[in-house]
Amino acid sequence: MSVHTQAQTYQNYIGGEWRPSASNQVEASINPANRHEVVGYVQKSSAEDLNQAVEAARSAQTAWRKLSGPARGEYLYRLADVLERHLDDIAATMTREMGKTLPEAKGETARGVAILRYYAGEGMRKIGDVIPSTDSEGLMFTSRVPLGVVGVITPWNFPVAIPIWKIAPAIVYGNTVVFKPAQETAVTAAKLMECVDEAGLPPGVVNMVTGAGSVIGQGIVDHPGIAAVTFTGSDQVGKQVGLGALARGAKYQLEMGGKNPVIVAADADLDLAVEATVSGGLRSTGQKCTATSRVIVQSAVYDVFKQKLLERVAALKVGDGLAPDTWMGPCASERQMQTVLGYIQKGLEEGAVLLCGGKRVTAPGLEHGFYVEPTVFENVTPDMTIAREEIFGPVLALIKVDTLQEALQVANDSRFGLSASIFTRDIGNMLAFIRDMDAGMVRINAESAGVELQAPFGGMKQSSSHSREQGQAAIEFFTAIKTVFVKG
Ligand SMILES: NC(=O)C1=CN([C@@H]2O[C@H](COP(=O)(O)OP(=O)(O)OC[C@H]3O[C@@H](n4cnc5c(N)ncnc54)[C@H](OP(=O)(O)O)[C@@H]3O)[C@@H](O)[C@H]2O)C=CC1
């Protein structure tokens, strides 16, 4: 039985108007805490809808780029205020649509507000440099210009923060946007567009088209009217996006997976390390690209650390993210839950030892949701699948090592290099980690997740396309540099 009497239908947002898809087909977005609850219906759009959105974005671009940076920034301040007013509703929608706990969803929405204000301020900052010319009568300088229409393709795990950290810099630097959210969180995305509408952004500056990744996402990648594509999501799709964009000469930026290690050195504050491992690995049900997944512990403290970790994990309350006492919600979808359970099974088959968890939670009240127990394995070796692939679920893999050198070697033995932590009190260990750890974010005595909006964010190796998002780094992707020489 489905509970959908109150479920609203959400339309595409194109050229400042709400429009049904050309196909007139909709899809239910369901609550992962209870598969029978429909959160809303979203459009299953076609290439025709995408074409309309690209046209709207192209039409809006000339007037938008002609506004001054501070004037564009003013729109972002307005949008921030509107989002802040709707924070509670948007956060609750996010929890119902993808399962993270309400405090996490509120925190993420507040982060969206802060990102908008940060980039509103960017509208006032410099967009070029004066460079001495060899010609004493010449003036040489750089100026940054927008790219045109930017395609924004986002995942479901941060359905407010990730779209905002792409859309805000895109528009403040004078681009217009065609946004394709993950279908799993398209209701939350539509509520974000309601804020765009209420804030009075000029029609066409931000457009949203929902639908299948293979149709709308791929359509953005291939569309000749889109100058650049920014993507966050899986490793596999990301590489496809990059190849497609490269083939037609579009600019692209990819943020993909992680297999983030934490090293617990023999001199670590073990209580702090346990807390950070649990928070970094299991909050948001492990569904963060920055989530801790490999826990590399020096043998001298292994048993004590393990004991403390298991006690802490046993105390975690799994449940509906809207319930006030829930610490960890469900996986975002049935497919994600099956993926996680598949990796757990693989871990068992390859000889890892299950210390706790490992099963779907079907306790009364949770049986209709996509819950997986917080899971800890030990005797994990670096060649096992659960030590190599991104699981994106509440699974921690303990790896015992003797020395810090070995720990670093294991930590670097991955095709990913997004975030990494170490717990130690020794300055030599810290410096070795900062120097030798191949990750875009290295964190000392702090969990691997939880990035700050004013700092560059991105990974090394196959975690990203080697660019950085957020902070002032965003200007690199969302603008092109013009070098100007003037002589009177
Ligand atoms: N680095 C990160 O932050 C994230 C990593 N992941 C990893 O990816 C795994 C799978 O998650 P999943 O949601 O399937 O991730 P995807 O990479 O499939 O989805 C990310 C976005 O890309 C879209 N998309 C799908 N196919 C294409 C395509 N051919 N061209 C362009 N865009 C496309 C999706 O649309 P649609 O949703 O409509 O399919 C979604 O908007 C997870 O288990 C996790 O390991 C997932 C999310 C975030």
Ligand SMILES: O=C(O)CCC(=O)C(=O)O
């Ligand atoms: O750790 C964070 O706060 C951000 C994580 C992230 O960007 C992601 O999971 O995609």
